Amino acid sequence: MSEEPKPRRRQARGERRIAQLLQAAANVFCANGYTATSTNAIAREASVSPGTLYQYFPNKEAIAVELGDRLLAQMREYHGQAFTPANLALPLPPLLDAVLDPLIDFNCQNPVFLALMHGSEIPGRIAEEHDALHASLLARVGDLIGHYLPGSDAAQQSRIADMVFAIVKAGLALILAAPEGAERDAVVAETKTVLLRYLDPIIGEALTTIPSP
Structure with a gap:
């Protein structure tokens, strides 16, 4: 009889244990x-011994790097859903919904993302990968501004993109701090209103006159 199922079962148990430890780390x-x-705090949160934790991760940094890698991969997927040609052809209010809703959903499901990515003394690898993703997203927003404002220069596009990111970052902090339900929904709506009122005078009219990408 084949012995292959046993290694697969052990692998599945190991994957479940890693997921348990990463969720505990996210909570802490x-x-x-x-x-x-x-x-030790992560092990207590996971209801395992420190020795069990060390079977899978040699230290806290290794846990953070694994968690950060998974979060960044998910974040890239969410942004892939947001910046699509179909979405960029929408009028400004539904465009904001299409771009922001996946981002807000991701952060609400993974509040550790902001805590880890913007915390002090995070492992250098996480900081580097997050900075690269941030720069890529800034460039995409800048390109979007340039599409709707073809006469604008790179400096203007960069300033607008920076302002958009500052508004979104501040809004996300308030959204995550709000209780789930009606209050959080209200903060989401307010964040979108701020962005709409900022962007509409800049690109609102252009959205109705320039062909989609």
């Missing part, structure tokens, strides 16, 4: 921040 990072978190 959210509560305490990266710097103040210890491997």
Whole structure:
């Protein structure tokens, strides 16, 4: 009889244990921040011994890097859903919905993302990959501005993109701090209103006159 199912079962158990440890780490990072978190705290949150944790991760940094890699991969997928040619052909209000809703949904499902990516003393690899993703998204927003404002220069496009990101970052912090339900929905709506009122005088009219990408 084949012995192959046993390794597969062991692998599945290992994957479940890793997922358990990463979720525990996410909870503790959210509560305490990266710097103040210890491997012992993560083990307690996961209801395992420190020795069990060390079977899978040698230290806190390795846990953070694995968690960060998974979060960044998911974030790239969410942004792939947002910046599509079909979405960029929409009028400004539904365009904001199409671009922001996946981003807001991701952050609400993964509050550790902001806590980890914007915390102090996070591992360099996470910071580098996050900075690269941030720069890529800024460039995409800048390109979008340039599409609707073909006469604008790169400096103007960059300023507008920076302002959009500042508004979104501030809005996300308020959204995550709001209780789930009606209050959070209201903060989401307010964030979109701020962006609409900022962007509409800049590109609102252009959205109705320039062909989609």
